[in-house]
Amino acid sequence: MLMVMLISSCKSIVEVDVPENERTLAVYGFLSAGEEIAVTVYRTAGIEEIVTQEDLQMHDAIVIISHNGVRDTLDYQSDGRYALDWVATSGASYQLEVESEGFPTIYAETTVPLRPDVRGQSKYVGPAGERGTSLADYLLELSLSDLPGTQYYQLVVYQLRREGQGEAWGAGYFICNELIFRNDPADVGSQSVETPPRTCDLVYFADDSFDGKQKEFALKFDPWYTDIPEQLKISVTSLSTDHLKYHQSLSLQKRNVEDPFSEPTALHSNIRNGHGVFASSANTEVGISL
């Protein structure tokens, strides 16, 4: 108690001489193959500036997308969001340019990845006599055809839940030991790292070990105890490198920002002269009945 009092008495809020950086635009554009292009534009705020996110939304920016030498300006919709009726295409590159008075013009580029070629089926693995109950375990056998070159993937297994009179898809847990991206444990969503086998509800992984090959996965699915599983939806998404790095850094930063004993995490950005990210993805979903 004496130590706690001693330590508590030594804390104080102080002003720190942090070099004030120039205010810039913070632009978020997540292109998804087969969907319309949309970008949200904010400005950055000072660390101690009292503002809301609404205050940071930019309503008068000029947002231009270029593709194969064709430029078009996005229309402002609301809440800092700008959209265009172009549909993002796998394999295509898009350049982004955003201007707003008083801010440096920002530039960014992304290439939309190809949709992953994935197939899957389930297999009941016991215990005996519990099929169709919440105690049942299923093996999800997946086959992923990987393209040459480094590819990043996101995998989520959704479970159809019946809640009252309605239905909802929610992330289910699966054993993800095999898929942990070896660079950092932080790129899985919610997971248990203390006790094996490691379970996840979202995982990012790279094709380090199967670059350009057919990869067979077998994930053990662990249904919620309160639900009787009927249908699953396996979502595998190819991600651009910036998409992965941005989310990795955001996840780590949330965890570390108030921890004085952790290495600070810089937020990844591919926006020249600004912040945010211009990234892309392509998704494939496989429905599985249990």
Place this chain on the structure above:
Amino acid sequence: MKYIACYLLCLLSGTLCLAQNKVVGITGKITDASTSEALVGVHVLVDSSSSGTATNRFGQFVIIVRQGFHRVGFSHIGYEDAQVAFEAENDTTLFITLVPQVQELGSIQISEQRESILPISASMVAMKPEEVKRLPALGGEPDVIKALQLMPGVQGGREGAAGLYVRGGGPDQNLILLDGTPIYNVTHMIGFLSAFNPDIIRSVSLTKGPGPARYGGHLSSVLDISLKEGDLNKKRVHGNVGVIGALGTIEGPIKRTGMEGKMSYLLSARRTYLDLFFLAFQPPREKYGYFFTDLVGKLSYITAKNGVYLSLYGGEDRFWTRYKEVRNETTERYRGWLKWGNLSGSLRWQGQLAPRILATASLARTAYGLKFSESTKQEDDDTRDTSIDETLFASGITDWSLKGDVSLVLRQGVGVKAGAMFTLHRFTPSTRRQSLEENGQAIDDLNLSEVQRLRAASASIYLESEFNPFKHVEVAGGLRLSQFIVASKVYFTPEPRLSTRYLLSANTTVEASVARATQAVHLLSRNSIGIPLDLWLPSTQTIRPEEAWQYSIGGMRRLKKAGIQLSADLYYKQMQHLIMPITGSTLVGIDATNWEDRVQIGEGEAYGLELLARKREGRFNGWIGYTLSRATRTFDSIDQGRRFPARYDRLHDVSVTGAYKFSERWSMSATWVFATGNAYWLPSQRVPAIEDFAGRLAPQYFGPAPETYAYAYGTRNSAREPNYHRLDLAFQHTKSIREDKGSRTLTIGAYNVYARRNPFFLTPKVQEDGRILYEQFSPFVFIPGINYDFKF
């Protein structure tokens, strides 16, 4: 390879050409007259020349003189000078005993301590344990490392820590030798205290750089600490009681009839006892505590020409907790502990092979380890069914090394030293095990990470030479050839070392040096407090050994009348293949298979000017040190490869220390330090935290909460903590018992007496609206200390 051969040839030819005939060797050993302990660093001067030699760690020296009449003088701080004059016709061996200076005080007469010649180099700091004990100390605990931090070019990192950051290097870049054995972790209490208590130390020397060729494996400095030998004449007991802990030492002769030489022992133990105090205030079902222990032992066997020494050191920090909880008719008992520490030992022989040849050989083992254990036992109060869930984690490094050195003196001032060393390293970066037992039967026993042991070996040979090519010019050159073998990869590195000194006069010298060093054992450390989750790891196929070149020029001048030494040293250091954890990485889950993916590789640069004015003689002594320096790093993966300040880059660093002896009994000391605030990497702007789930239904746990923010950091380490300064004071009262029967010393002091709130660390605190305010933690605000020391 041909350059190496040329370099060696130059060294040898320079040495051999200067060796002359018609000379004789004078070998000797110098000991303390009261304890018979060998004295290290005694200056030996021939015919009152301005240069001479100094005794080695065994108190030995060799000088070569022309045949004829010579006067040989011996001088050492704290001892009366001695001189012998004789006709040197043949090789001669001298046994000299120096008498400790008696500080007779009549009224207020204090005999003056005198230092006769200049130190060997401005880049080298020597410190006697008595000097350390005179300084004010945190919690009244005198500390060698913290005393060295007050020297120019050396800093301790964050507030209160006992780390060593030398000339822009990292804390792992120091070769720390305890009786010749490397020690990997030298701190206790997560860095507040070092393992080295001055009561058991005979000598301390810090070389700010790779040092002579006999030292290797580390880039920044060599800290060479010699343990005391037990008293060969008389049994002595020494105790020290402070606020934090207590120390007890016993030493004395071991007498056996028929034994050719003399034998002595020294045994010292230290333990903190704050945990015992706090235990009394804890509830019976929940207990926790922290303590550390040090245990040092040394056996010495000394004959006229040989010595055999067995040194042991063990130090451990331990944090433990346990609780008992009863709920739903189940009793749960939890026990957990985290411990870390060193265990090292060495067996050394030193001897005189021939009149001009001294040799040493040693076998040493050193280990540093960290272990964490927790177990939860649940017992059903009705059925007595039990389940025990246990987790173990271990990490560490163990070295076995074999070493031999031979030194030969050809004539006065001309000597050659050569040696070889072989070390086997065993790294255990991470071992995790979990077991579950029910009613005494094992249910599960899992190796969460396989016991991964990496093995590596390092081998090195070196040749050093000292000679005087011209009058007043001294040259010390050497070459170390190092090999580090890991898996199938072999790293071979030549490490040349060269220094030269020009004696402008008996009191003034200028010097220059250049040295290359490599380091193949790395500390993967979080950039923060020294929690011992740091991992020691070897270089690999892709992670090369770190390398450094250091250049320095400097000079020293002795103001003879004032008894003050002035020194200035200008240095430039370039470091390559430095490693740093990747941004945002944690060390959790790191192991031997994946650590290469968690680090980034870059370069470093450090340069600075060090000024020192030091008075070691007389009633008043102390020093003023000033460092003007820069330390930077460049990593391709950080800030687009732009240079950024190292974490402990400090432009200005000032330390002023002084000790004044009022009378035989009363003395006081003060230390004032000032330093530019440490570099910090803090958020500079905030942006809305936007997450994307690739257009798909977001997992319900990952939907972005409204009004969440992410933080953009500016240039790495571009923010600065406030400037650091503090004043420490200590008063000492000493009562000596006549006829060398002991003494009692009471020290009362305070750390940071004017209660400056220096930051220990800063924590960004995210407010509900996303703003960030900074909270500063300043635990070292006026810390009083008391220490009672007794000897009999």
